[in-house]
Amino acid sequence: MEAAFEAEGGVTALFGRSGSGKTTLINVVGGLLRPERGRVVLDGEMLVDTEARRFVPPHRRRIGYVFQESRLFPHLDVRANLLFGRRLARGTDGISFDDVVDLLGIVPLLARHAAGLSGGERQRVAIGRALLARPRLLLMDEPLAALDVARKAEILPFLERLRDLGIPILYVSHALSEVGRLADRIVVMEDGHVAAAGPVDEVSARLDVAALRSAREAGAILTARVEAHDPGFALTQVVTEAGPLYVPLLERPVGASLRILVSARDVTLSLYPPKGTSALNVLAGHVAEMGAEVAGDPTMEVRLVCGGASLVVRLTRRSLAEMDLHPGTSVYAAVKSVALLD
Amino acid sequence: MEAAFEAEGGVTALFGRSGSGKTTLINVVGGLLRPERGRVVLDGEMLVDTEARRFVPPHRRRIGYVFQESRLFPHLDVRANLLFGRRLARGTDGISFDDVVDLLGIVPLLARHAAGLSGGERQRVAIGRALLARPRLLLMDEPLAALDVARKAEILPFLERLRDLGIPILYVSHALSEVGRLADRIVVMEDGHVAAAGPVDEVSARLDVAALRSAREAGAILTARVEAHDPGFALTQVVTEAGPLYVPLLERPVGASLRILVSARDVTLSLYPPKGTSALNVLAGHVAEMGAEVAGDPTMEVRLVCGGASLVVRLTRRSLAEMDLHPGTSVYAAVKSVALLD
Amino acid sequence: MTDWLTPDEWAALRLSLLVAATGTLASLPPGIGIAYLLARRRFWGKSMLDMVVHLPLVLPPVVTGYLLLLGFGRRGLFGAWLAEIGIVFSFRWTGAALACAVMGFPLLVRALRLSIEAVDRRLEQAAATLGANPLQVFVRVTLPLILPGVIAGMVLAFAKAMGEFGATITFVSNIPGETQTLPSAIYTLTQIPGGEAGAMRLTLISIIVSMAALLMSELLARGVARRLAA
Amino acid sequence: MTDWLTPDEWAALRLSLLVAATGTLASLPPGIGIAYLLARRRFWGKSMLDMVVHLPLVLPPVVTGYLLLLGFGRRGLFGAWLAEIGIVFSFRWTGAALACAVMGFPLLVRALRLSIEAVDRRLEQAAATLGANPLQVFVRVTLPLILPGVIAGMVLAFAKAMGEFGATITFVSNIPGETQTLPSAIYTLTQIPGGEAGAMRLTLISIIVSMAALLMSELLARGVARRLAA
Amino acid sequence: AEAPTVFAAASLKNALDDIAGSYAKEGKPAPKVSYAASNTLAKQIEQGAPADLFFSADLDWMDYLAKKDLIQPDTRVSLLANSIVLIAPKDSKAEVKMGPGLDLTAALGTGKLAMGNVEAVPAGKYGKSALEKLGGWAGVKDRIAQAESVRAALLLVSRGEAPLGIVYATDAAADANVKIVATFPAESHPAIVYPVAITKDSRNPDASALLAYLRGPTAKAAFEKQGFTVLNRSATAAQ
């Protein structure tokens, strides 16, 4: 297994197919596996350096870990599980206990024993437990896979807040949409090595990363700035390099910056400006790059340039032919605003 | 906990938020929990009847179970895990070992021990193990949650084949899209009781089921019939009661019937027939029902009637206002064909 | 070899091995059964059964031997009855094996019970959904998972059998070639002025035998552990 | 009460309880330490340590007692040295407790080791990522998880201590009020004409005491199991 | 004064408990008696056990200590004598002609002869030499069930496991389930003697008073009640 990448604060998303080595990689970062060769550096501190025979044991790393299989302590109730790391971490900063249990919706579970929880409940407790230990870095291995979409939507903004508090996160997920607005950087793994790594808007708009393509979740991630709020319709207008967009009402001050995912499949192209449609957001641009044609796959990806940003669009080859798209063709991209914050 | 529903063959999807009682319910069906009161009937055979004090033990039920936490046998290698139930089940019918391991992509793992597998690998082996025991009914508790989208897309058609072979499936999932084309019936759980149950097209188009709404995955499921194939563009044309649609090429004979999901968020409405757009599928219809307005939520759902079928559309309240939609308004619904089989 | 052991001592060594191995193996099936009952079932008289199993540990071995004599002697409660179907314990090596089995029983059962209690019952449930009946579940899932406990219990019982003499000598006496096991021989030597050297020699042999058994069990256990964890 | 026990027998009962409790409790910390080493670490001499721990099981108790006498007697190797720092075992109740601790040690260690081996190490890893150092991991995760093993081991050791006399009588003799435990008293009674009735009476008392300890341990274990599984 | 400690052979328990009781009634400090096998006690004394008196069941272990200079030779007394008898279960029809040419094979049938261990247990050693002297040893030497103590041998006969056994007269008298078939002539085996002595390390001034009491009339009655013959013979050395 080979992997070299850097992540400077913020959220780094780790993508890759089942068995591609994501868990193995974060185990190395967390200190649960000793790499044969390699170095791990956090905040300038050398955690692992096989050449210098340095290996900081996990308990001195202050790296929180939300495991794929939750690993709650069966001998403790939920409250004691949550407080396990809290007591060990010195200091009083960080997120409060009440905030965490409120947000994760586990207040009614506090006195329960770990064994009786449902799959999703276990995972939420595990997230809370890792957060409360005041980690310097948070490793999350598919933390939301067992959760329903609504619960996911509740927890994601919370993770966003963590990122804004300055806790870097290394986040394993199969769903680009899940980390779209969260991640600053993306690392894509394939067969134990890094296939692509870089800033999220760069990597996510790449048409050549098979793992992203096969994820059917390809999309572009845009940096946006809050422009105005419209509480009546519960919308917020943001400005991106690609143009202005409406998104569901945000609790952010005007001027705040954020990231949004525009999924390739949520964009409809047309040659003429659409009229009288339910698509609130229409961006003008031109085709910049055509993806590869895959036998048996009716779809293709196209990269647009709208203003100063790229958008990825997935459409059928048939539409492509009917619209006669080529690099340079001017198009209008209609984006359903509801898709922005999925 | 209270639950009453019927499922006659085919796939029944079990929806509901984390902790709503999905696992508990299928544990009762599988015989791992004894209900305080109630009856469970399979193929006309009374499995549980608390009044008659009848309780068929799990090993005599021939009900396969893919657990939320895989539960592989740690003392056996992957092959022996897979063959565990195979040896016990009499007869030679059913899916072949080679087919199963091929499809699940676990051939390279056969000689490995269960403990070394990645999360997704474990889950795939667990699916294979349950299938190979030749069950009369298959219980699947979020079997695909740990898998990447590409792997999901590979396994879903396989489950479809199982359904067509006549093995009924009770399928727990958080993702409507996942079971959209699979499920015949939907049971929605809320706080331990059944909130809605019925044929998939009926339930999925209901605007009043909070669990579906909050799932942000609402949509309508249409019954379709294969009309023609277009291998050049890798598309198949199907006919639904709502009108003709293009979907990715299907390996089904002309005339075969199937189900497709039209997600509420994948439909764009316009007042005029769209022109020069990448949306292949445009259906004409009229607004039939307006969903409830939820404070703070910029979106609303609208039910259309197109031909003889219903479609659910989610759009912003602002678009609604701009387009001045009312029950009875004639509209055109543009559906991106790529969304159909996701 | 034969130089440093008298024929009687050779016989004692051979007999000890036979007795310890027989006693240990014979007590395994009932040991597993009782450990399973104690670990998994609730029934009337469970505490009683638990107590009876522990009794040989609590009682001075001589008392256990005495009780065995009362029960399984020629005129004993069960002994008389068993004799009719041809099973005789008194003054036979089989009696020594019985004594060792009884003395080692609490150790065996505890180890097994502890292991059974540690088995993840969700795996047994999974086996049931795959069509395994309770017996098949036990043989194909529970038993392989408790192998470390089986090995540990057998080591304890075997070691105990190699050292047991109080109950043995009281029950079946000390007949060279018939019931004189290694520990009986050692005990006798400690009772004779100047017998220390002989006692120490036999003790060493007994240690070597047990050491070999222990090493073998550790190797076995390591193999099992690797299978379970790797 | 006092009617059916002579003062000497009362003293023996009190002493047995003291000796068994002390021996069991005192052997717990080293027992846990050694079980942990044997279960988790690989080191040179591990087999040797394993063997030494099992020795009291393999050796006839009389031999163990004799070795204790040689080692920890007033003139013994360690005995003489320990006496200088004020620790005297020979012919004191402390010696009886030492004998019981030694005899019960293999049983205790095995139970603990079996439990430690069954602990899911991924839980310990999880504790480490939460900032727990190895000692904290052990105290807050491993130890609570092996409580069933701790209880089982202590019951075995206690029961053994209640029945042990071979090593005790050989090491510290059979002095009423000083080193005469219940099993020694029982043994003595079996050695004299007409002593059977007395022996049976004392045996019953010993059974009742052990029964109480066993029941208590079962209740404790059930509580622990409920905490672990419910 | 501190009560003296007596290390005594287990078979003396009944008698010594009686004697200790009456000794205490006379206002003397009641002795503490540690009962165990003679060899165990001898080795403990060798290792510095706090014994004031050693009361052995045979001469060998007293000699063992005497050779190591661990007893006060001038205090040594051969206090008691016993005899060994041939016993059978009480319903037995066995008859044996005691005397030279003794043959037990017929009476034994297919059964075993229960004895104390013929090398270690005193009663076993005496029994063996008597059988040798009377000529019956060769016939039975492979048919002996050697018990760990004379009590265990008695038990084997009492339970009907063995048709014949050799035990002390004192033991046989106390068990209703056995009957004495014959008594071995005193000259057929070394004298069965229970010697007592004060240990070398004894610092207890009451030790000699207790020893004197053991040789006195009250003690004599108690010993005789248990079937012992009181010799009360001073002996300086062993042969």
Ligand SMILES: Nc1ncnc2c1ncn2[C@@H]1O[C@H](COP(=O)(O)OP(=O)(O)OP(=O)(O)O)[C@@H](O)[C@H]1O
């Ligand atoms: N102890 C081991 N021995 C052998 N192979 C192993 C071991 N642990 C992991 N692997 C293999 O290494 C590969 C990477 O595993 P890893 O758990 O990192 O995958 P992953 O990317 O997290 O996958 P998933 O999304 O399914 O959890 C897998 O093929 C796995 O089977």
Ligand SMILES: Nc1ncnc2c1ncn2[C@@H]1O[C@H](COP(=O)(O)OP(=O)(O)OP(=O)(O)O)[C@@H](O)[C@H]1O
């Ligand atoms: N043994 C138990 N004791 C008490 N409560 C329990 C027990 N088992 C389950 N529950 C509770 O019952 C509710 C339903 O649990 P269940 O596992 O069926 O949920 P679920 O719908 O499968 O959720 P998820 O999607 O998170 O897996 C949960 O709140 C759970 O905590």
Ligand code: MOO
């Ligand atoms: O129970 Mo013992 O004292 O080891 O024979």
Ligand SMILES: [Mg+2]
């Ligand atoms: Mg993984």
Ligand SMILES: [Mg+2]
């Ligand atoms: Mg569940």
